[in-house]
Amino acid sequence: MPELPEVEVVRRGLERHVAGRTIGAVSVLTARSVRRHAAGPQDLVTRLVGRRLGSARRRGKYLWVPLDDAAPHRAGEALLAHLGMSGQLLVRPAAAPAERHLRVRVRLDDGNELRFVDQRTFGGLAVVRLAASADDGAPVPEPVTHITVDPLEASFDLDAVTGRLRRRRTGVKRALLDQTLVSGVGNIYADEALWRARMHYARPTETLRRAEVVRLVDAVRTVLVEALDDGGTSFDALYVDVNGRSGWFDRSLAVYGQADRPCPRCGTPVRRDQFMNRSAYTCPRCQPRPRRGRW
DNA sequence: ATCGTAGCCTGGAGGC
């Protein structure tokens, strides 16, 4: 499940393998994978062919590559990608056999292809215009303007996030998953950060003391950075491994997916709860359920 | 305005 660290790994790969390349033929094999491109697959192809790929950028779980062009009416466009649940961006020789869930091929001028592969088609590609972020005013793709600065960005404002979090009236995990409050965190890193901060997911945000919020947001940042350090070592495999394997599934996780296994801190068996039609993993001893919990 | 939920989607796992 690509969350911020995994998407950042992909961004670095794009930076290394496709920046500066010019796009040749583009082929959309699954229209659903470009459904966010409002004008349709053919328009997406037209807007991509002949463009030069710039330096890959990321905010939260969104990834984009600016499209340079001499044509002024096309200035300020970018190829936007969201990996959803199962999306991958692979760079492969154009002649390499198609992957099982290959959705979009983008031919490059160096004999390679940028390939969007996505089993469950929650992710997708689009060509969109850049606009000012509602949060910090930075140029981001139009569909990303509502996504807040993520914890790894230089402009990340701990005080601002602390304030916004404390003004919420909801459970703390719900808040962490809200990409307008803090971006880049999904189910895995929310659970890992809550465990690190020794906080239960149902803790009502309005009962959080300022110091607790700081501790939590620090835990979020630490968890993301550590995951990135782990993933970063194997990221190139994404682009050269014949299987296109990412290697981000075998990271060491304290609680996520660890039901009944011992908490690394105290040995108590990790518990799995139903939460938002999904799962929440906690150590029942390190993260006791609050008396007045809020989902 | 804010909060909470349904639905999108496919393949692997496990029960019978």
Added chain:
DNA sequence: TGCCTCCAGGCTACGA
């Protein structure tokens, strides 16, 4: 073996 059900979850749209 094969059929069935459950489960994974980021995001948007929509209802309360």
